[in-house]
Each structure stands twice: as C-alpha cells, then as structure tokens.
Amino acid sequence: MTILGGEILNLRTTQRISTALVFLGVSADLLGQSKYRDLMPKVIGEHAGNFGLSSLPVIAVGIVSSLIQERGRITNNHKLESFGKNLYPYFIAFMVGINAGVESQILNSLNLPLFKENVGDFSVGLLAIALGILAVKRFRNTHLNRS
Secondary structure, X not given: OOOOOOOOOOOHHHHHHHHHHHHHHHHHHHHHOOHHHHHOOHHHXXXXXXXXXXXXXXXXXXXXXXXXXXXXXXXXXXXHHHHHHHHHHHHHHHHHHHHHHHHXXXXXXXXXXXXXXXXHHHHHHHHHHHHHHHXXXXXXXXXXXXX
C-alpha cells in the first residue's frame, strides 16, 4: 500500500481511528473550556482550545454536502448535485484560511514571534480539519455506499 495512492486513507480502520480522535479531541476541547482544564496534561490543555471549532464545522458541512449531492442525484438535478460536490472542498479551504488567519494571526500582524506563540493551536486546528475530513469520508462510505 502506498500513502500517496490514498489507499491507507480509504481503509475503514484509518477512518474509525480518525473518528475516535475527533471525538476525543472535541471532548478535550469541551473539557478545556470548563473549570477542569487543570486536570488535563499541560500540552493538551494549552492547545485543545480550537479542536472542536475546526473539526465540527468540517464534519457538519461534509455530511450536509453529501446529502445535498445525493438529493441532486436522486432528483436528477445536476446543479444541486454539483453544488453539493463543490461545497465541501471550498468549505475546507475556507476553514483552513480561517484557522491560518485566526490562530497564526496573519491577518492582524505578520510578526514572527506572534506566530511562534500560536503555532501549537494552528497545528491542532489543521490536525482537527484533517481528522474531520477522514471522519466524513467514513460517513460517506458507510451511508452513501461510496468507495
């Protein structure tokens, strides 16, 4: 199996692990916003803040775009099917841009020390987006019979 061929990303095991990691990351995010934040390891407590904010919209839009695309296919509405197909990748690019702009504060200032302060949150946000994409792939494979 080759990583570049995408075969590993299509494995059910990979998709199940990513779904579990999204669940754990969102749980850590919720715990990180509560008064029990000090119970978490420091490295997780400091950088879990935007995990749910990055992964949950990607998952929600991925599922909605799949349903829109399927509805367009069933009703033979090519515009609706095309809209559902294009909505997801554009939204992922939008979320990566939001993550880059907010967490690395590129939009506020291009000061490198500021970027170094937030590189942990930026990395966690990108990881959350990537895992969210794999979790949506599992939903599509399971519920829409796609490979």
